[in-house]
Amino acid sequence: MNNEKMGQFISELRKSQQMTQKELANQLNVSDKAVSKWERGLSNPDISLLSPLSEILGVTITELLNGERISSESTNVETNVVKALEYGVKTAIGKIKVTHNILAAGFSILLLLGILVVSIVNVAISGTFTWSLIPISASVFAWLILFPTIKFGVKGIITSLISLSLFIVPFLYVLDYVINRLTSFNEPIFAMGARIAPLTIVFIWIAYLLFKKLKTRKWLVLAILVLIAIPLNFFINFMIAGMLNQPQFGIQTVINVLATAVLAIILFILDYVARNRKMS
Numbered sequence: 426m427n428n429e430k431m432g433q434f435i436s437e438l439r440k441s442q443q444m445t446q447k448e449l450a451n452q453l454n455v456s457d458k459a460v461s462k463w464e465r466g467l468s469n470p471d472i473s474l475l476s477p478l479s480e481i482l483g484v485t486i487t488e489l490l491n492g493e494r495i496s497s498e499s500t501n502v503e504t505n506v507v508k509a510l511e512y513g514v515k516t517a518i519g520k521i522k523v524t525h526n527i528l529a530a531g532f533s534i535l536l537l538l539g540i541l542v543v544s545i546v547n548v549a550i551s552g553t554f555t556w557s558l559i560p561i562s563a564s565v566f567a568w569l570i571l572f573p574t575i576k577f578g579v580k581g582i583i584t585s586l587i588s589l590s591l592f593i594v595p596f597l598y599v600l601d602y603v604i605n606r607l608t609s610f611n612e613p614i615f616a617m618g619a620r621i622a623p624l625t626i627v628f629i630w631i632a633y634l635l636f637k638k639l640k641t642r643k644w645l646v647l648a649i650l651v652l653i654a655i656p657l658n659f660f661i662n663f664m665i666a667g668m669l670n671q672p673q674f675g676i677q678t679v680i681n682v683l684a685t686a687v688l689a690i691i692l693f694i695l696d697y698v699a700r701n702r703k704m705s
Contacts, residue, residue: 430492
């Protein structure tokens with residue numbers, strides 16, 4: 426297979442349909458840089474992209490791999506190639522699903538065993554549920570947040586984020602109730618957590634959307650998140666200090682801000698270097 430010939434063929438077909446590299450990339454859920462590399466012969470499309478790419482460009486997979494149109498005499502070859510590719514893709518996807526199912530089942534079983542153990546120990550010692558409510562609620566919360574991602578991989582991340590957004594406040598309420606009931610600890614955990622949690626959730630959603638939008642520029646996303654973290658950290662410290670009647674700002678705060686700013690600059694530089702390497 427000639428990479429340059431295939432790349433030129435993709436470029437010609439794309440242009441014949443008056444389609445930009447970005448438009449083609451969006452249909453395939455890849456970056457326009459990836460399409461550019463294909464067309465310059467620097468890399469090849471992933472095997473899982475051959476079928477949708479050929480459909481978009483209006484050619485067969487065999488023609489795409491050969492980098493030219495072929496006669497109808499090669500129909501049998503085309504059929505065999507397509508079947509082989511589909512089999513390979515389905516087999517790989519099937520193995521990934523089995524792995525995710527095993528991990529999800531193992532994760533669930535381990536948490537369930539942990540809940541049973543702490544429950545039995547707690548009831549045996551105290552005759553009722555007391556301190557075990559903390560690890561039980563933490564285990565349930567962890568399962569609700571992590572299970573979708575473990576089960577479905579990247580596709581489950583958004584479900585995990587939704588679960589985190591919905592259940593973080595109830596979890597903090599249970600935690601605050603149990604701790605204050607069992608100990609003399611009177612700090613307002615729920616009050617502080619309920620104020621900080623929405624800010625943290627918003628930050629996590631911003632991180633998710635940035636990584637999804639700029640998936641080819643990880644250093645830039647990290648730099649932006651570090652910059653956002655500076656005012657966010659100020660605001661959270663301000664709220665906590667106000668609730669605990671402590672000094673709101675100090676030399677440590679200034680040092681943290683400077684260190685964070687330096688880190689952001691380093692990340693911007695890394696993004697600049699990485700981008701120039703891709704363009705060269």
